[in-house]
Amino acid sequence: MIEELHKLQNGTDIRGIAIENPEKKVNLTAVEVKAIAGGFIKWLKDKKNIRKGKIKIAVGMDSRLSGPEIKEVILNELVNLGCSVYDCGLCTTPAMFMTTVLGNYKCDGSIMITASHLPYYHNGLKFFTENGGCEKEDIKYILDSAVEKDLKYPSYKGEISKVDFIDTYSNLLVEKIRKGINSNEDYEMPLSKFKIIVDAGNGAGGFFASKVLKKLGAEVEGSQFINPDGRFPNHIPNPEAKEAMDSIRKAVLENKADLGIVFDADVDRAAIVDAGGMEINRNSLIALISSIILEEHPGSTIVTDSVTSNGLSEFIENLGGKHHRFKRGYRNVINEGIRLNEQGEKCYLAIETSGHAALKENYFLDDGAYLISKILVKMAKLHKQGKSIEDLIKSLKISPESLEFRFDILNSSFKDYGYRILGDLKKYVEKINGWNEAPNNYEGVRVNCNKLNGDGWFLLRISLHEPVLCLNIESDSKEGIKVIMDNLKNFLINYNELDISSFK
Template structure:
């Protein structure tokens, strides 16, 4: 049983198949969820030093079809264990964390039912305390206790309280934006005159139109896919996905909006589109937020993941900041920012190219709605000077070519096989003139290529969770990527258990 439960661990989350489908069998069953909840309660009891009958635990979900059933299973199990349950119903991942620090609740634990942008038949669990989300070792402990089945049903049942927490969370955002803009003309409605539209991707982000933007005076006509629908019928709710960005771009242009906002399913990620229809996500979003944070905290370190561009590094340095390029994985990036602060190096922003952005001022919580609130404040302030949000990143150099490949590793010992390829690539690079391994590689190998050998860089790394080698390539000249690919292909084709067909 323990091995089966371990299969559900996805880094710091629980994820599995919750709905029957043609591709995969259900493995996130009601019985397994009950066991996991018992493991979480045991973990909380040990962490807090109090019994389950003293625990207050909040439970929320995104729009996934399996969400209501899982929420009912979780709530009933917590009730049987004697816990007080705050049922937040449709909510967001960042809001669920806030139940642990909000003065009216201060829950000892919080559970969000979500699988982010994955297909409709997936679902999962994220766990929080006031210290933040559970780490990998916490999830492992929870699953071990779940398997041991040590948690006892209490004679005294707890109680379930229904709460509209997304409204309370929205009020926090509204207050922040009002205070940040501090309009002397219209304090309560500082976004009056702006047309801002939202693409919720049929996830949990639709609240942002009626509960945040409209109370601030913004016009939101043209917002789309804001009604929750766990089938995600219009496009994947993912700010990284091309189809999602194209969808909001078209809506901004058609509705002549000042800004478009797109969220993922549980609103821990976001991206925007400016008034010209230009998408601002990945490197451009990092640059935009970095410019805002560096104005407030000159010289601060910005932590990003490993696949950020050379142009972004130059942009941050030109603004007087320090760019600390770290590992992929949003929790890796966030924890690195926290670590730097503990060691005395000031870091106010940790952000991954996927759109996970965590600010020190906001508990280092990756919160897409808070990020947008920060951007809206800046947009309103610079509009008074006749500028738009894109002006903040007009000096960012965009690579001419940007490619990403995923190579399946067919060897059953895929990690050892992948690491061996990366190790041997380091030796191969030494044979290529004017290819140089970049300093400070925290994962995989990143190589800088001079103007005559691709004029850019590439990074080969092992996927965080899958038997896959990931390759990112950027070049500042037409055809530069092909030069890099040709040299890499002659090396990678020597590995029979590596499928490089995507190069074609």
């Protein structure tokens, strides 16, 4: 069983197939869920040294169809293990972390049932303590513990308390926005002059329209897909997906809204669309929140993942900040921000292009709703000056050409094969005029190409979790992409166990 359980580990999360479907075999059943819940309690006792009588745990879920059944299994097992349990019902991933730090709750740990934006038949688990989300080694320990036979059930049972924690969490956001805007005209409803619509993608983010924006006076008519539906029938709940951004853009323009907000299923990511229909996600979203943070904390280091653009680096540096481009993976980015602070380098923002944004002021928690709240405060202040949020990023250079490719590695030792290709690429780059390997690169091979030889950059890296080489290319000229691709194709065709059929 241990090998099967460990296949459920997805970095710092648990991910599996929870509903029968034509695509994949079910591997996350009541049996696995019960064992993993027990493993989490053992981890808390062993690694966090929690030895008190009743351990306090909060459990929440997003809108997935399998969520209620999984939650019931977890609740029953926690009660049998003598835990005092908060059933938070429909909730968000960031809110579940907050159950571990808020005074009235102060849970020893929390469990969020979610698989982010993945198809309806997936589900998974995320674990938190007051120190943040579990790391990879923690998940391994939890899974190892899940199959041990010495899990002892106490003579007493725990109890379950049902709470509307999303209401508590919403009130925190409302008060943050009120205090941030600090309106002299209408402190209670500082967004009364704005029409703001939410697209929750039928995930857990619909609360933001009714429990946050409406309380602050905003008109929210035109908000869409805010009712939970674990089939995700309208579009994939993913701020990176074209269909999601097209959907909120259309809604903003049709409803003549001042702002559109789109969340992923568990609300740890977000993106926006301005009144003119301009999509603000990926590099432009990073630029926007960076400009806000650098105004508050001049000179701050901004940590991002590896696929951010050269234009973003220039934008951050022109604002007096330092761009620290790190590895892909939101936990990698967040942990790097924390590490830099521990070493004395001030970093107030760690953000991945996927929309995971973690602010130092908010526990370095990747929280889509908090990110949006921060932007709303700035939007209201700019409005008083006759400005808008797009004014903050008008100097951001956006490349006209940008492509992404994924090449399957067919060799059984895919990591060794991938690293061999990357090593060979370094030597190949030295032979190409106008190509130079980027300094201070932490992942894969990143190359800057001068105007005559591509006018941009590319990054080739090994996927975090799959036997895949990922290639990102950007160019500031329309012909540049072709120049870069032609040179790379001459190199990549030498590897028979790399599928580059998509590279056209």
